[in-house]
Amino acid sequence: MSQPGWYPDPYGTGSLRWWDGENWTERLNPEPDRPPRLPRRERPQDTGSAGGTHDAAPHAPTWDRAPSVPSLDVHVRGLRLHADDQGVAYGDVSLAWPYVEWVAYWAAERPAAPGHVPGTQWVFQAGRYPFRGGPRVEVVIEPGALPGRAAGPDGEPERVWGRLIQLCQEYAESRLVEELAARVRAGESIDVAQGLTVHPGGVRGDRVSLSWSSISTATVDRGRVWIQQAGGTAPILYVPQQNPNAVLIPALLARLKY
Incomplete structure (x- = not known):
């Protein structure tokens, strides 16, 4: 295309x-004039099948318990993908978790195009600023990207993607959220996900401003991070999930709201 x-x-x-x-x-x-009403989220973090819902990777970090995510070591498109408690490496690019400054992950439906068949791509990115030009690890996982691997927890594209996200949550996202929350508590206004300003009084974006008391929840759904107003039936702010650190918004708002 x-x-x-x-x-x-x-x-x-x-x-x-x-x-x-x-x-x-x-x-x-x-x-759309307003985003659609969000469905309730009551399914487990891991659906167990690459044919299941495509936002099945865990979005609820497990920062309050001892780390328990096993390391990941597979080959994707002929390049080694390795992630553990120290960092993530893909091919000849590597980043230690303590140096990661932004993360992004999402599932995308790839449309049919000359030389490509339609299908799901599971994307993971982690990097340092500047966003365009700084070092980053970027992995695109899809059916056929893991040749020769049997079906199972390490062989299905969505499972590999989910494991990578779990490691990122354990060893990078908790630090990033706490660092951003500390800056806001110190009086800063910070841009999160290239579209949402978080400040000591609340959040603002897309000509909408919400105080902390008027924010209900933030949810990752359908490729976007939605922020819902207290007492409302539909979210009124959203940020594309592929934007840097958009996936941190639910945890960040929870840290600052309470």
């Missing part, structure tokens, strides 16, 4: 997204 144009959104919003010839942009058509 090389020609700019409107195509079905690979991030699952149900709208069309503008492809500029090289990258997916933030332009949606149509852009």
Whole structure:
């Protein structure tokens, strides 16, 4: 797909997204006036099947218990992917968890294109600023990217992606959330996920401002992080899940709200 144009959104919003010839942009058509009502989330963190829901990787960190996620060592597209309590490495690029400054992960539906069949891609990124130009580890996992591996916890693309996210949550996200929360408590206004400003009085973004008392919850769903107003039936703010540190928003808001 090389020609700019409107195509079905690979991030699952149900709208069309503008492809500029090289990258997916933030332009949606149509852009909904208000996001749809969120479904309740009561399923377990791991659905156990690559054919299940595509946001099945765990979004609820387990920071208050002893780390228990085993290391990951597989080959993706012929390159070694290794992650443990020290860091993550893919091919010839590696990052230690203490030096990671932003993370992003999401599942995308890849549309059919010349030379490509439609299917799900599970994407994981971790890096240092600047976001465009700084060092990063980026892994795209999809059916066929793990040739020769039997089905099972280490052989299914979604399971590998979920394990990678669990390690990131254990060893990087807890630190990032605490560092961001400390800056806000100290009086700073910080930009999170390139679209949401978090400040001592609450949050603001997309011409909407919410105080801490008026925020109910934040939820990761359908490729976006949604923020819901207390007493409302639908979220009124969202940030694309692929933006740097968007996945930290639910935990960050919980740290600052209570």
